[in-house]
């Protein structure tokens with residue numbers, strides 16, 4: 001074990017020094033604030049040890065927003081660097097690190113936690129359950145994700161960031177060409193977070209299969225629940241591949257094995273294949289829940305039942321299936337040959353069919369609807385044309401022969417941002433505006449929301465549309481600069497200005513959260529959008545136990561029909577029984593800490609400390625195995641009090657009688 | 659979430675609470691993920707098996723006799739594990755524990771053989787760093803072996819709980835689940851035996 005202390009902290013770059021100082025100051029600030037407000041026990045009891053799906057969801061969402069900020073700064077730095085030719089804001093190495101961390105953070109630490117967070121808050125409510133199937137494992141999922149995210153994020157101040165791209169292809173990512181420890185962070189931090197994701201996937205599958213309320217057959221299940229179920233299945237099918245790939249990468253880098261390192265018979269293309277065997281399903285893991293979110297919103301704000309529900313389910317399942325059969329389209333140019341390329345071209349283009357079906361279903365849902373243009377709906381409306389551009393250029397890229405012309409250019413970068421930003425980011429914003437009252441009992445401000453919307457959408461298009469042309473003109477991706485003679489300057493500048501507008505849009509979102517927490521009207525009904533699904537059939541914010549009495553479902557859009565037929569909206573005292581709830585637990589948090597410490601040592605290849613720290617993992621598992629604590633009851637009398645209070649407010653559709 | 663009993667006594671004890679049913683389903687799905695994991699490792703081995711880089715080949719290092727003993731040990735342990743669950747269904751705690759202990763002893767024997775096998779490989783000059791073939795072989799075998807080791811530790815914890823609490827919905831559920839796990843490892847071994855050892859000795 002050779003500790004190179006001089007390489008421990010990254011030094012010599014004023015940008016990073018600034019970051020280091022601000023990180024320390026922020027931490028001191030947070031600790032001081034918590035101490036000053038005497039909030040430590042509150043933090044521990046209400047949040048760090050919670051097993052409540054709603055709170056876990058909120059922690060995921062909060063982390064995701066913070067990570068969006070971090071990844072967004074990375075994006076802006078790249079845009080600033082390339083705004084003018086031969087700029088010297090970032091050097092080549094720094095640019096490499098920034099696009100690598102940007103890609104990883106945006107996909108794994110922004111998109112994933114935001115979507116899993118929203119699933120956490122909404123799914124149990126939407127299927128009429130009191131929690132997920134395994135509440136404590138759910139907390140473990142969160143803390144493992146958080147551990148991985150923290151580990152990955154400290155890389156740029158301690159030890160150096162990974163710099164081989166979010167795909168980390170070999171031989172580039174091997175020890176020979178990337179000897180610094182940066183790429184160890186990639187292999188280990190993502191591994192830890194990935195285990196958390198896998199556990200989430202299992203948890204949601206069991207939750208949705210086993211805990212749906214009475215009467216809710218699979219085909220009466222809201223669309224977001226459907227997409228979550230299918231997404232979880234993809235997670236279980238695809239994440240273990242990445243687990244193995246990352247483990248093998250770790251063996252190559254840390255212990256000198258020869259899986260992907262070409263010497264000793266290893267195969268670099270094996271990594272590319274394994275990576276995309278996970279990676280392509282992964283992009284559907286992030287986009288399918290988004291499709292579910294848009295489906296809920298379209299139907300609520302058009303005040304109509306979702307058009308073509310059954311075809312929607314089939315389309316989602318079809319996309320999930322096809323998503324496993326297209327991975328080679330990421331490396332048509334890397335020697336797979338015309339026959340193989342043709343097959344994968346076809347499978348890739350096939351995905352456009354179910355996706356097109358979904359597009360038409362959303363459009364037909366709106367047809368003749370009385371559309372309400374609230375912010376969630378605006379995001380949905382903007383999503384459709386923007387995603388269409390992403391999808392169409394995707395079909396262009398799918399044609400292997402044509403792809404030889406524009407692969408690895410900014411055309412590709414523009415394409416996937418046109419799918420990921422409308423598909424994930426718009427969806428997350430839509431979901432947050434839509435379900436914010438469910439989580440916090442007040443809406444986000446509509447007016448600021450519209451500023452947020454317009455700035456972000458316009459900024460987004462100005463940022464990425466020029467990149468299509470840059471790419472077709474031959475501007476390669478992952479290149480930190482270009483010459484003035486290339487003539488790329490004006491479009492790059494336009495794109496950079498666009499990204500500034502987009503950033504202001506994001507700032508409006510943050511401001512909106514702040515404003516709404518301070519000033520928004522708390523006196524709103526539990527069903528402020530006149531919605532259709534069961535998450536609105538209880539109080540906002542939702543009580544610990546979700547439902548005093550589990551709702552009964554007869555049709556799709558169950559809550560809508562409950563309201564129309566005036567059925568099941570009331571509750572009587574005698575219907576309320578004691579409710580069993582799981583207890584809080586410190587073990588998941590503890591596991592998160594131990595994984596972080598062990599992971600950190602492993603990144604630095606300090607094996608003995610890493611081994612000692614991983615004993616903590618076993619300790620956690622053993623303690624958990626002997627833990628027979630099975631929760632507590634909330635007494636009926638307390639439930640009655642809570643129910644009476646929110647149900648008897650003026651303007652409430654739910655009622656409490658007797 | 660709630661541990662309420664459905665109280666239909668025609669179901670085995672481990673299936674009698676909603677939570678137990680969910681745990682067992684969840685574990686099946688976890689095994690699905692494990693299948694993907696091992697399938698990937700088999701795929702990797704399949705791709706790299708003939709890349710010896712001048713180092714030892716399959717024929718140079720495999721010792722068929724030891725592998726056969728390992729196979730017999732593990733297959734027998736799967737059988738005894740089945741008997742253990744059978745005893746559990748008959749509500750016989752002592753029988754359950756006895757057979758579980760026998761299972762673990764067989765598993766321990768397997769593990770002992772495997773460690774020796776690894777030592778032997780390293781002596782033959784087939785270490786993790788030797789070639790793509792040895793890397794993929796050792797990691798595939800090692801992952802399976804680590805699963806067996808973990809299973810043994812886990813089963814010991816469950817035996818302790820059985821001794822302390824007897825047969826309850828919870829302890830039977832835990833025992834049932836580790837039974838699934840143990841059989842799964844056995845199935846993986848059959849694939850290893852066929853596609854790694856037999857194929858390696860023939861091909």
Ligand code: HEM
Nearest residue numbers: 072075076078099103106107111165166420477478479499
């Ligand atoms: C918020 C505004 C965003 C901006 C300004 C931005 C900008 C950029 C830029 C400039 C690049 C590198 C182009 C190059 O190769 O030189 C890039 C790469 C990338 N971005 Fe973004 N991006 C944004 C949002 C996102 C989001 C939301 C995601 C995913 C959910 C994402 C995922 C990626 C990925 C995966 C890469 C590839 C990284 C690599 O080459 O290894 N980005 N982005």
Ligand SMILES: [Cu+2]
Nearest residue numbers: 280326327330
């Ligand atoms: Cu793909």
